[in-house]
Amino acid sequence: MKENLKKLIDIGKNLKILIVEDDPLLRREIVSILNVIFDDITFAVDGQDGFQKYLDTKYDFIITDIHMPNLNGINMAKKIREKNDRIPIIILSANSDPHYFIESIKIGVAGYILKPLDFEQMYHVLYETIENIKLKHDVFRQKQLLSEINNDLEQQMIGRISEIYSLNEEIQATQKEVLFTIGTICESRSKETGNHVKRVALYSKILATHYGLSNDEITLLREASPMHDIGKIAIPDAILNKEGRLTDKEREVMNTHTTLGYKMLQHSKRKLLKVSSIIAHEHHEKYDGTGYPRGIKGEQISIYARITALADVFDALGSDRCYKKAWEDEKIFEMIKNESGKQFDPKLVYIFFDNLNEFLEVREAHRDILE
Numbered sequence: 001m002k003e004n005l006k007k008l009i010d011i012g013k014n015l016k017i018l019i020v021e022d023d024p025l026l027r028r029e030i031v032s033i034l035n036v037i038f039d040d041i042t043f044a045v046d047g048q049d050g051f052q053k054y055l056d057t058k059y060d061f062i063i064t065d066i067h068m069p070n071l072n073g074i075n076m077a078k079k080i081r082e083k084n085d086r087i088p089i090i091i092l093s094a095n096s097d098p099h100y101f102i103e104s105i106k107i108g109v110a111g112y113i114l115k116p117l118d119f120e121q122m123y124h125v126l127y128e129t130i131e132n133i134k135l136k137h138d139v140f141r142q143k144q145l146l147s148e149i150n151n152d153l154e155q156q157m158i159g160r161i162s163e164i165y166s167l168n169e170e171i172q173a174t175q176k177e178v179l180f181t182i183g184t185i186c187e188s189r190s191k192e193t194g195n196h197v198k199r200v201a202l203y204s205k206i207l208a209t210h211y212g213l214s215n216d217e218i219t220l221l222r223e224a225s226p227m228h229d230i231g232k233i234a235i236p237d238a239i240l241n242k243e244g245r246l247t248d249k250e251r252e253v254m255n256t257h258t259t260l261g262y263k264m265l266q267h268s269k270r271k272l273l274k275v276s277s278i279i280a281h282e283h284h285e286k287y288d289g290t291g292y293p294r295g296i297k298g299e300q301i302s303i304y305a306r307i308t309a310l311a312d313v314f315d316a317l318g319s320d321r322c323y324k325k326a327w328e329d330e331k332i333f334e335m336i337k338n339e340s341g342k343q344f345d346p347k348l349v350y351i352f353f354d355n356l357n358e359f360l361e362v363r364e365a366h367r368d369i370l371e
Contacts, residue, residue: 007127008127012037012038012126012130013037013038014039015040015061015133016040016042017040017059017063018050018054018059018063019034019041019042019062019063020043020050020065021044021064021065021068022065022068022069026065026115026117030117033122037126042057046069046070046071047068047071047072047073048076049070050073050076051071051079051080055083059087060087061088061089061090061129061133062087062088063090063092063113064090064092065093074100074107081108085108088111088132089109090110090112090125090129091104091109091111091112092113092115093114094114101233102264110132111129113125197225198226199315200225200226200312201222202362203315203362204221204307206355207311207348207351207352208222210351211303211307213303220275221304221307221308224275224304227261227279228283228308228312229257230264230276230280231260234256235253235254235257235260240254255284258280258282258292261277261281265277265280278305279302279308281293281305282294282305282309283305284309286344287301287344287345306348307348310344310345313344314332314336317331318332336353337353
């Protein structure tokens with residue numbers, strides 16, 4: 001935390017920020033945290049007030065709550081986006097309504113800060129946002145420079161364009177981190193382990209690499225896999241966090257999370273979200289066709305989903321959940337072997353055991369911290 005705070009203090013002094021929050025107690029808490037970092041902080045008491053202040057003054061970025069009187073944070077952000085599609089907007093909320101998560105993705109938020117406030121997470125999101133602002137300023141300066149380059153300097157122009165593309169990739173990386181954060185939020189709703197989505201992403205990368213996928217596909221899978229359970233946002237807490245076995249009716253409701261996740265993401269034109277929708281839809285399909293929701297089998301199931309399914313099950317079995325204790329390794333290995341050709345792609349099972357040390361190293365490096 002101290003390292004992130006020091007970095008923020010070094011780079012945040014000259015930035016002007018707008019914070020939109022209707023809770024006066026939380027406003028005071030935010031002031032006590034951020035006054036150390038920023039010299040110029042403006043507060044708005046609701047979305048309408050925030051939008052008006054945005055129109056009156058130029059800000060470097062905006063932090064907003066969702067639920068507020070007069071105009072909520074999502075609708076305020078949409079109005080601001082109509083005026084400016086580049087200003088970073090950070091969501092500050094404990095809300096887990098799937099509608100707001102999907103709307104936030106569409107708006108293109110720069111990050112999430114969860115309530116109750118976690119200082120480490122807040123400093124991390126703010127640092128990433130400020131770095132993003134610096135990158136955008138660099139891109140703008142590069143574009144200005146390019147406009148002044150003489151036609152005789154064509155080769156230099158090509159080099160500058162390449163630099164701009166590299167900077168844009170950095171900006172896209174921040175957007176991808178937002179998806180990872182949303183995946184983490186989904187897991188936290190079901191009281192699952194904090195590092196679950198990170199481990200699943202890394203396990204998926206190992207499987208994809210040894211399966212022979214291209215570097216682009218490996219990267220895409222690693223970044224999309226955290227969204228595999230996005231549909232659980234819409235599952236009632238009484239079912240999601242039930243201790244003990246679900247009834248048949250409750251199981252039917254739980255199983256709908258695959259279709260719900262697919263429907264949330266399927267209409268996006270972004271490749272990353274399209275792959276995320278496929279994984280969300282198919283990660284509970286089984287190689288022998290006995291899975292859900294559609295009962296497809298073999299290579300009818302996307303390789304992205306087949307890989308995520310094995311990575312997810314390996315991590316889930318080895319983690320404590322509200323309805324079970326973690327399994328011993330030998331029991332997990334026996335189950336995976338027995339399900340080769342049934343639940344799992346046999347080639348992926350072979351890769352898993354042939355590279356078992358890599359999986360165990362990832363698990364050891366990213367164990368959950370017990371409170």
